[in-house]
Amino acid sequence: MSERNDQTGAGTAGDHSGRRATGGGGDVTRRNGSDGVAGQGGDANRRQVLYWRLLARLFDPDEQPRLESASVAIVDDLGLPAALLDPTVSADTVVQRFPELADEFRGLMVTSAGDESSAPPAEVAAVERVGSTEVRRAALVSKLLLNVFATGSGNVTATQLARWQADAGWFEQALGMEPGELRGRPAASELGGVLAGLEGDLVGRMRLREVLADPALARQLTPSMSLIEQLLRDKANLSGVALANAKALIRRFVDEVAEVLRTQVEKTSVGALDRSVPPKRVFRNLDLDRTIWKNLTNWSPEDQRLYVDRLYYRHTARRTTPARLIVVVDQSGSMVDAMVNCTILASIFAGLPKVDVHLVAYDTRALDLTPWVHDPFEVLLRTRLGGGTDGTAALNLVRPKVAEPKNTVIVWISDYYESNPQGVFDGLEAAHRSGVRVIPVGSVSSGGQQSVNPWFRQRFKDLGTPVISGHIRKLVFELKSFLS
Template identity: 30%
Template sequence: MSEQVKRRWRLALGRYAEQQLGGLTGGDGRADRALDYLYGREYDKRGLHRPDGPGSLDPTQMKALDWLGEARKLFPQSVFQVLQDHALDRYGLSELLDDPKTLDSLEPNQDLLKTLLSFHGRARPEIKDKLRQVADAVIQDVLRRLKSDVQRAFSGRRNPFKRSHIASAANFDWRNTLRRNLKHYDPKAGRIIAEELRFLSRERRRLPWSVVLCVDQSGSMTDSIIHSAVMAAILSGLPGVRVSMVLFDTSIIDVTDRLTDPLETLLSVQLGGGTDIGRAVEYCERFVETPERTVFVLISDFAEGASPRRLFRAVARMNEARVRLIGLSALDELGAPYHDEQIAGRLTSLGMQIGAMTPDRLAQWLAEVMR
């Protein structure tokens, strides 16, 4: 038996096969504990009790929320979906959904938001309001962090030929300030006494632009969906910018009418399913009214589940019409990009700029494209 086959059997059979197949360490050990937390309940039903002590894998040593976060990190999305369904349907792990006190004790963060989005559709009505409160706290935190970056990127370029009386560190003209105050140089102190400060004026950029966000909602894209929803809310608040947003897997959800509330956008998400990028991109073509003033942003891992011909034809049409095309690759939890290289390469040849970046960098990139 090869080591790989032996490892798989060990994970499948659980800790009761340790004597015959050996123990597990590192990531395999974590996966073993996560699987035992869930499927060890089968052994419990049959009277095979788990040992007590510091080395015990007793399920009380791990909370449901901890298990969810661990399972999401350790297993592929398709496997995690199965584990999640088994946890709720077969083993009744609903502590998170049934106990408002548990939700009160949670520290809101983006990982928690991803978990809550997965379970929101299954929560009891009296718990959904509490789930929304926790989710909204996380979204507002992301919104605060991103809003200043986006507004700064779109605030306009500095005009070196126009002066301003508005004192701002961002507008400070240090070259002209030095030039105007050279006569106030103090040789004893070895410094210039600045009696007259100079500032540059900013010209507010006219923004007659349409931004179309086409966002992959497959399970691996949760982080990107969260940031896209927040980004759409911020952009839609800018003067002269019209924002449209579509979520897709093999189906399409048009959330253009609810962009001012990122939480409402996120609650429309149906994580999982296949991927038909071409169909979604074709749908988004309806939002293109003034092509040369439209930016189309495809946020995906570009892993097309259907034939890519439909996708390529749609992108080629928009490129020919002079739509600005941006492809944003998915990022994993460490910020590393991952996408289908072949599809991404073909889209690049059709005129789409492909990048992988954090949301604040996306705002800067959009501002550059729209100048």
């Protein structure tokens, strides 16, 4: 990601008005007025030139003069800004200078090519005047793809990372999503994993400690899972201003994720209806539909009235036995995404009434983090990524916490590559046989690749407790079903 001035028309995007250029897709001639609308074959050739130019720049940062000049002529003919062809100009900059393009970028890759019905009338008129919608769409799509997927090599600055994240946000909007939505769930799709991997590579190429030491540069950073992973790994080497800026970024990320997860947990009912307790005979509990249905035989055709022999009421009493949720997190460093999400999720459930939440982290040793379970920020600062994995140490802390097995759930988050696999499985199997609800959660890396020991995966499946992998929503659903 080379640094050049963000000037419209920089590099190849200069003034090429009146130029006739020949590209790999055939002759491309600038035309004005009504002649700007090319025939079907001409549109296909122009799209081909733009996409060949995109592929060439993705695989080789050096410009191909004929493709560049042909693409400039096409963009100019469409009445689009030349900055669309300059990869050093961000999509944000293009939109700031040409606000009318913002609506075209949003949903760009959702609307089928040639569908002009979704564009505002003024834009449709403009398209009819200067060229085909398909060619225009190709030019805009090429801009987003080039800016997002051509990340170059070498060191990356905070400004470059922030610019890439903004471009990725526009790319996600082009797919009909919110900015950050696709990168926020890398395991949900292959494309999400690719974007998260690119972001992780950029973060890895940053001189992060130097950036954090400069408050102005640190403010340019946008929290992401890849960045949080790097901060957690390097926090022991930070101090002073750099450590304070790192903590601020972690806090921002935790708060943003917590807001999303809290919405998913909303309206979780704690405790099933207790039908052994008679319903309260008050008007607000009256089950009107059931009352009418049960008394239909008392309908009097002569009086045109329904005579009610008995009123029916809804049960509202719930069992009040507290549910105990024990979250066990493998902090060996191979499952940062799951650790961050589930640590935050534990704090949210800890805020619900009648839910007693405990939190244990382990590598070769185990640490009881229950005193800080309400504050995931503090929990993350106390985790130590890296090292070996011995889940038997965590089992020794968990066993005394299981007071009422049938009212306890153990969420075990790991990739299950254990130094003593049989011992860990035997311990979890014993808990399951005793009546504890065991929910194994697989590791998900920041790149979106699921990494779960197949030996454990098969044995959990045989036990009737398959490993949950993928989006955190699956775990939220499992926990809500246990608590309801």
